[in-house]
Amino acid sequence: MRLLSPRELADALGVSESSLKRWVDSGKIQATRTDGGHRRILLSEAVRFIRETRAPVARPELLDLPEVAVAQRRAIGGADRLLDQLLEGDVIGARGWLMSRYLAGASIADLCDGPVKDAMYRLGELWKHDEGGIFIEHRGTDVCLQALAQLRALHDPPADAPLAVGGAPEGDPYLLPSFMAATVIAAAGMRAVNLGPDAPLTAFDAAIQHHAPRMMWLSVTSPLSPARVRTTVQWIAGLPTSVIPIVGGQQSAPFAGAHPAIRHVRSMAEVDALAREVLAAPASSPHAPAVA
Ligand code: B12
Structure with a gap:
């Protein structure tokens, strides 16, 4: 998983590097040290901090999340927007939509039980009487899988975890x-x-x-x-x-x-x-x- 320097995370959050280092030193953000003594922050730890503190992300592309920037430009949108993205096969849009909600504090379970399930049910209702529906259903499923895979990649349980x-x-x-x-x-x-x-x-x-x-x-x-x-x-x-x-x-x-x-x-x-x-x-x- 990617390791961020305090400068990279500070730029992504739009705060000063000294504030960021202070948060690390006070334990608000966990960091490791390089051999040379420099602080390094796991991307998953940065995401935990953003979720828990509801910190706005000024430049998501610096966290390798460019699709979040796209979602922010489009003002994210409600559940209808996710359905549209599934219907259109818009992977970037759906990834940005889900990741933005996740960064804003929603749990993966709630996203699955709520907007993702709802959008897939509605997609099924829209297309169940149409021959072309099978294509749309397969593609919508794949878009959801790609968006969820990005969330799954943020979690890397230790090798000895149950x-x-x-x-x-x-x-x-x-x-x-x-x-x-x-x-x-x-x-x-x-x-x-x-x-x-x-x-x-x-x-x-x-x-x-x-x-x-x-x-x-x-x-x-x-x-x-x-x-x-x-x-x-x-x-x-x-x-x-x-x-x-x-x-x-x-x-x-x-x-x-x-x-x-x-x-x-x-x-x-x-x-x-x-x-x-x-x-x-x-x-x-x-x-x-x-x-x-
Ligand atoms: C995508 C889709 C397909 C795709 C599947 C692609 C793929 N590889 O995944 C394809 C095109 C293959 C397909 C085929 C068919 N489909 Co279809 N499909 C759907 C659709 C639109 C979405 C399914 C989905 O992913 N839902 C989203 C998931 C997340 O929802 P969920 O399963 O409910 O899961 C939630 C909970 O149930 C729970 N949960 C689920 N699993 C588990 C497991 C555990 C352990 C726990 C705790 C919780 C849990 O948590 C989830 C999140 O809340 C549904 C619509 C619908 N209502 O779901 C129709 C639907 C399921 N399909 C339907 C039908 C009729 C068919 C076909 C018979 C069509 C046909 N004539 O050939 C075939 C049958 C295939 C088969 N062999 O069984 C009907 C089923 C009607 C019924 N009750 O029997 C539905 C409901 C559409 C409809 N409105 O009529 N389908």
């Missing part, structure tokens, strides 16, 4: 919900391995064996037959008790109450809360199962 694996079941083509879960989990501080869409249970088995995760998420958007639900529930029941199984998504209702180990949740805010719960629990402690 890990979660997840994805969407075999035959389920939906990319966005599982990527959102991975992004929210990484932002909470866990490592996340996203198997993506169309992942057979054997792929989950291999990932669980390889990574020994503390959490597993299953994102169900395409309806599953009752027989598939039964098989999947049995598979979840056979997981090591050290793994918390979370199931969510538009077509996940049949999993609610299907087994005491399953945590059936509806939103990315709940995924965020569960990830933070795992991070707060000691590695060896058994996780009390709960049913929503």
Whole structure:
């Protein structure tokens, strides 16, 4: 991740270098020192500071966020603007829109549960009766993924952080919900391995064996037959008790109450809360199962 000098961050924020150095020396901004004793600030730390203090960013391009400058020039706009950007395939616009909201303090979970989900639902409603809709839906999905990937890249949990694996079941083509879960989990501080869409249970088995995760998420958007639900529930029941199984998504209702180990949740805010719960629990402690 990029390291900034106090001068670079000061210029980006439109403050003096001496103020910036004072904030570093008083601990408001964490910094490391080079061999020569110069202060260096991780981009993720600069972003944390901006979010927490609501500091305006005068020159976002100096933080490698030129799309935020574009969003500022366009005065960001409300949720309708995001929908327009998805409909037009405007990656720069959507990245700037989301990053601006994030810098202004919105959490990734709230952005996913709110404006991104709303825009994708509205896009689906606009295009569901049209042949061209499939193209628009795929492109809108890709624009969202690119914007979320930029937010995910700001979070780099340590190599020894607890890990979660997840994805969407075999035959389920939906990319966005599982990527959102991975992004929210990484932002909470866990490592996340996203198997993506169309992942057979054997792929989950291999990932669980390889990574020994503390959490597993299953994102169900395409309806599953009752027989598939039964098989999947049995598979979840056979997981090591050290793994918390979370199931969510538009077509996940049949999993609610299907087994005491399953945590059936509806939103990315709940995924965020569960990830933070795992991070707060000691590695060896058994996780009390709960049913929503
Ligand atoms: C993009 C899209 C597609 C794209 C997918 C591209 C891709 N690779 O991802 C394509 C074109 C492939 C597609 C295909 C189809 N689609 Co489609 N699609 C959509 C659309 C517009 C957006 C989906 C999306 O990304 N939503 C955004 C996400 C973020 O919302 P979400 O899934 O609800 O996730 C939120 C929560 O549910 C929760 N959550 C989700 N997962 C998880 C997981 C965990 C662990 C947790 C805790 C929470 C959680 O958090 C998220 C954020 O709040 C939706 C509209 C809609 N209402 O969603 C239709 C929609 C889902 N599709 C629909 C249909 C009908 C189809 C097709 C059958 C069309 C056809 N005739 O072929 C096919 C079926 C594909 C299949 N094999 O199942 C219908 C489904 C109707 C129904 N209820 O059954 C919808 C609702 C459109 C509509 N209004 O009619 N689709």
